[in-house]
Amino acid sequence: MSDRPISPEERIRDSVTDGIVIPPEARSDSLSWTGEMRATLSLAWPLVFTQLAQFSLNITDVIMMGWLGRDFLAAGSLASALLHPLLLFGIGSLSAVAPMVAHAIGSGEPTSVRRTARQGIWVAFLLAAILMLIIFQAETIFLATGQQPEIAALSQSYLDFAAFSLFPAIGFIAMRSLTSAHGETKIVLGVTILSFFVNFAGNYALMFGHFGFPRLELAGAGISTSVVNFFVFGFMLVYVGRRRTYAAYDLFARFWRPDWPRFREILRIGIPIGFMVMVEVGLFSAATMLMGWLGTDELAAHTVAMQCAALAFMVPLGLGQAATIRIGLAYGRRAMDGIRRAGWVSIGLGVGFMAITCSLFLTIPHHLIELFLDPLDPVNTVPIALAVSYLAFAGLFQLVDGLQAVTSSALRGLGDTRGPMMIAVFGYWVCGLPTSYILGFVVGWRGTGIWIGLAIGLAVTGLILAHRFWNRERLGLLKYGMSAA
Template sequence: MIEQVTVTPIAPPPAVPRASTWAAELRATFTLAWPLVIAQLAQNALTTTDVIMTGWLGPEFLAAGTLASTFLMPFLVGGMGIVGAVAPLVAQARGARDIKAVRRVVRQGMWASIVIAALLVPILWQIKPIFAALGQNPDTTLMAEQYIQIGVWMLFPALAIIALRSLLSAFDSTRIILLITIGGVLFNALVNYALIFGNFGFPRLELRGSAVATVLTNLLMFGLMLTYVLRHRRFKRFNIMIRFWKPDWPRFREIFRIGTPIGLTVLSEVGLFTAAALLMGLLGTDEIAAHAVALQCASMAFMVPLGLGTAATVRVGVAYGRKDAEGVRKAGWTAFALGTGFMTLTCILFLTAGPLIVSWFLDPRSPANANALGLAATFLVVAGFFQIVDGAQVVAAHALRGLSDTKVPMIMAIIGYWFIGLPIAYVLGLVLDWRGVGIWLGLAAGLGIVAVVLVARFAMRKRLGLMAGLG
């Protein structure tokens, strides 16, 4: 249980209605989650647009863009995980009807965003010596470095967006998140098309153009979201920018105490996929390109349980804040059922329509793409098999975050991904020479282990003392 900072509530918001039945909880979760799910899909479409358009340049550009993205992504999602602690803390504050806590948590979340981004930029600039030490292709590494030199600046707005999204989600204002994200997707596609290929009179920047588009898109989305929070009557009362530079060290530390394990948990999973991409890089350009396509498809499907997981954090966190044990139970298992149910459908889709799906990313009419297309379709079959456990683990992890339970899930994730999944991927892929299929089987094994353990932990939450003080 988190340490509570005593604050006298001022003009407390109305109490959140309790979901008295499973049907009521299903409606509440779905109402909260569907804009988040579509927003997550739209957010993923930002990356998908980059993958598709760089793929149009050729496999070598797609390979370089993939290596750049897989290097950037662990740092980005790790930072997002830390700032993501704002979500359960604001949800708990809402459940306790503590308006001052809401303002202070969000403000310190913005502080955390600035600090994390400032620390990560100089690290990411070292991509060239790092990739050289890892034995990556020098030409591909040089192209990846060109992307990173520009793309790193998206960290500042991207992390700050998470703090604002956490506030909006905790107060059920998810439709505006959806609208802003869709606007970002359209803007990103337009700028990508202009700068990657030199259309509309702009210079042809290729991968650099994709990086510029990513930075501008995140700046636009952050500006729109901040404007909404500052001007909408429901959120103006929080005054999150008033005395912005005034420190609140207890809450700043609380964000890092709760958020650092979240960040490391997410980082361990994304890092597993980054390591897989680096292993693919040892196999060849076609393997990297095929991995990029299959991973993008799996990531798109993953956005649905991820959105449901965010809803689970909010619903569980609010119930926890108002000391409603039954509400915690209903919120967690409802999101779990929705998440695994959807992933069952995507599993069937990947198994039956893999070749058609991958043809959207690489031109099947080009003989140069034939090998990459075949590999991508094969990888997608393996991805289909781990869809269900992937959905289960992300919803369970988010439900536990609503209880501020982050340290033990972090340890479980690190063990499952790095001490089980990655060794299996290495042995099957490189030692036994199963190549890309072996690497993807290792990913599936890691996800499966973590899913079983986290779902069991949520099921045993009372016995493990995660519900202390609740009925």
């Protein structure tokens, strides 16, 4: 035998069994707690940085909208309040692909992998078409909810073009789920980082009229958003189509042939995930609408604080994606200890990170806020002062925000989606939003009251989800006999 070192790519290829590529994580025996932490971090760190890079696209848009002026920043925030819940509903629905592919890999079923990934793109087509119809009516929706007419019109100018980003953004999740379940997360990180530069260049040219392009302001940001999402999705299609790792699946042969049973299965599992994500993001969007009732200063300050909180959230979100895959692989192998270790390791990492961001929000708020608003501009004096107080409450709910993010993903790895959806509806819309309204407008605490309501909604949801994962066996979430290995 040759003493030549075996590359990671060859190790993956050599593990092909009956036409399916089995990642090392799916074939290993149950790991120790330390081993599980290493495996989770190895899978998670590219996903975390991918989430940060994807969020940087949005945060770049927000910063550059702030360069246009306070009204443009407020309009961009209002547009995001509608676009992001709908987009994340679609992305959440396609998140069903990750546990389904992981289960199939753990069980050694290559045909199931192919069917799931292919029909994931079909589902993306359907959801994007439906969601675009809503986006094109954004200005009417904003006016009906009492928003300022000039801000509503500016928001629509962005959304008219950003709506076309929905299909590639949702379809990308199907390809990302396929590659991540095979342990290939660095390629997703690489293309996402590249997309940041594409987005920045597009914004710079189209929003401000550089390089010979017309000055399109928010419309230019919308065009750039759609272009970068088509770039990322197209890149992943080419990568999966040409990569030897996925050749056994023959993903794109007879692509237009329907597979209605698998199509419906993705919707059955994914729609509750999508609704859960949407009701969470919808809580924050509703809070943005409430802030719009208070005035432009409050809305701008809320936008800045929300961007800081959302940036921190990307880390537990990436850890949650790793938890879904790790638990899905263990569930496919029917390894009870693997499920337990993967779940609690991910939860501990997520909550631990959010403890760090909590301390940052409470100790250096001005440094964070001044990334978005120029402190030398007198018009920003009030928004900056408001943002400091809002960011303090954002710091307080960091721990429970990380808890709910990772535990919901851990349950998703078990195929448990309907229960968490109902928990989210209760926590966010029965507890959180009414509290925001009562404290903000009835009690008269204005923006501070709205943020306290957000914290209560996240706390209720996170604690109930953690209780559900803790009692997963008693609640019957493990649908077949599990081994201890």
